[in-house]
Each structure stands twice: as structure tokens, then as C-alpha cells.
Amino acid sequence: GKGLGIVLTPKHVTELFALIANVTKDDIVVDTCAGTAGFLISAMMQMAKTATTQAEIETIKKQRLVGVEQRSGMYALAASNMILRGDGKANLYQGSCFDTAITKAIKGHLPNIGLINPPYAKSKEDLSELRFVHHMLDTLRKGGTGVAIVPVTCATAPSGEKRSIMEKHTLEAVMSMPPEVFAPVGVVTCIMVFTTGIPHETSNKKTWFGYWRDDGFVKVKNLGRIDRDGTWPAIRDRWIETWRNREVHPGECVTAMVGPDDEWVAEAYMETDYSTLTPEAFEKVLLDYALFTLGHGEVLEEEE
Secondary structure, eight states: OGGGTOOOOOHHHHHHHHHHTTOOTTOOEEETTOTTTHHHHHHHHHHHHTOOSHHHHHHHHHHSEEEEEOSHHHHHHHHHHHHHTTSOOTTEEESOTTOHHHHHHHHHTOOOEEEEOOOOOSSTTSOOHHHHHHHHHHHSOTTOEEEEEEETHHHHSOOHHHHHHHHHSEEEEEEEOOTTTTTTSOOOEEEEEEETTSOHHHHOOOEEEEEOOOOSOEEETTTEEEOTTSOHHHHHHHHHHHHHTTOOBTTTEEEEOOOTTSOOSGGGTSOOOGGGOOHHHHHHHHHHHHHHHHHHHHHHHHHO
16 A cells, blocks of 8 residues: 555544544535545544434444545445444445535535544645545535644645645644554654634634654554554544643643644654653663664565
8 A cells, every 4th residue: 555645544543533522423425535434433533422313323434424435445345344344334425525416415415523534645646635635525514524644744734635624624632642543654644633614714723733753653563553552542542632631731732823834743842851761761862863764774685
């Protein structure tokens, strides 16, 4: 998938999205770049937890999950995954999310929650990740919630897309994610959360920034990144609690007034506490970076 700009989302991240958006049985969720339907499945599981009858669960599966996937192979996987979980494939569309007919069909479902991991651009000729995010936000009802995971450059670099999005939608939060969350693909990402249909200037409020760099996962040979020590549930719950309550903690989360020309990352606004920096911690970061660089070189050699 690396050569195609396809970066599949780890399961613990798709589950995190459902919690960030706080999806319930009453929501209608769309993923306009559905891939293998990871976001839709995690949303379905979370929605089902709030259902009280079998009829409500059936309604979730049949009417409240909407997906679009352009690539036929991925679409087949998405449909299969949904079928395996109780035939939730009724509202999966194959084609470009930018197709006028598909966009109209999506809006016809009246979704209020959007979850997306767009294709990552490999060159200036490719569509910007924020184009996909903007389109997804535009398909949602006013006051809806859109959540996207994109390369951190989308948040730090100035762009017309950032301005266009803010003209129509409110940037609620940005969370800086672990550098290796998509290992072995070396892309550093962040999660963006928007309220749809309300211009950022109209909302006129601070954006919440989370420094979510350590999810407790470690790389294990032949297994990839796993929650070896079982720390993820507690970390996840703290992240969600601080986000929902918009808490501010030094070194963890901060709020700031931002516009389209500003950096949308926690690192730009948090005060660094150097008192906790130890020589051992500094050496560990250098060692980790050296090992990452060596490992990346080996991958490149194998590909060549």
C-alpha cells in the first residue's frame, strides 16, 4: 500500500475515532474513503453499545452507516467485512467520493458524523488530503462532527484548503499522534476534529490541542506495534476524558485561538517543561531515532 498512497488505519485508531466523535445509535456515520471499512465497523460497534433493542441494532446496520470506496479490491474487502458483521453493506458506494451522483447520494442519507483517513499525497500533482477532508465535511449536516487523520504537514503548512475549510467549518481540536502509528510507513500524523456548517470565525473560540504522542504501543518483531504491556485502555480513556472536557494540562493539552495561517499542532502552543528532561531520556530519543533510521534504510534496500 505504501506505493499507492494507501495507509490503512490501525484498529485501535479507528476505535479511538468512534470515541472522539462520541457516536451513538442516533447518529448517521459516513466514511468517504472507506478502505476496508475499519472506521464504519468501529462506529457500528460503538453505536451498538448504546442500542437497547435488536431493532435499533438492525437500524444501525441497515441505515446509519454510509461508505464510499473507489478501488474495486478495497470495496470488495469493505463489503465483505460489513457482511461478516451482520450485513451492514447496504449503503456502500463504489466510485470517487467527488462524483456528483455519489456526493448527492451521501447527502441523501443525512449523515452527521464523518470519519476519514484520506489517501496520502505523494507529490504536488496528487489531490491534497485536505481536499478529501473538506469534501467529507461538506456532506455532513450543520452542527455535525467530522474527524480526520492526516499528515502533520497539513496542519503546519499554510494552504488555501485550511482557509477554505475554516470559512465553512469550525476547527474544534487537533491531536498530535505517535510518529510510528502507521509503521512501517514513516508518516507523522495528527487527528483533526471539526464542527460542520459553522464558520470558524463565527464560533470565535479556542481550538483544543492534544499532545497524543505516546499510545503505549511498542514494536515487536514479526508482530508490528502492539499493546504489549496493556497500557492502551488507560491511555485511551485519559485522552478521551481530557478531550471531552477540554481540559488543559501542561505537556499534555492546551487551547489556543488559531486561524488558517497558524500552525494547527499542540507543539506550537504548549510550554515545554525542561525540568523533567534527563540525560537518560535524551539518550533514549537519540537511540530510538538512530534505530528508526537504520531500520528505514534496510527497508529501502530490500525494496530496491
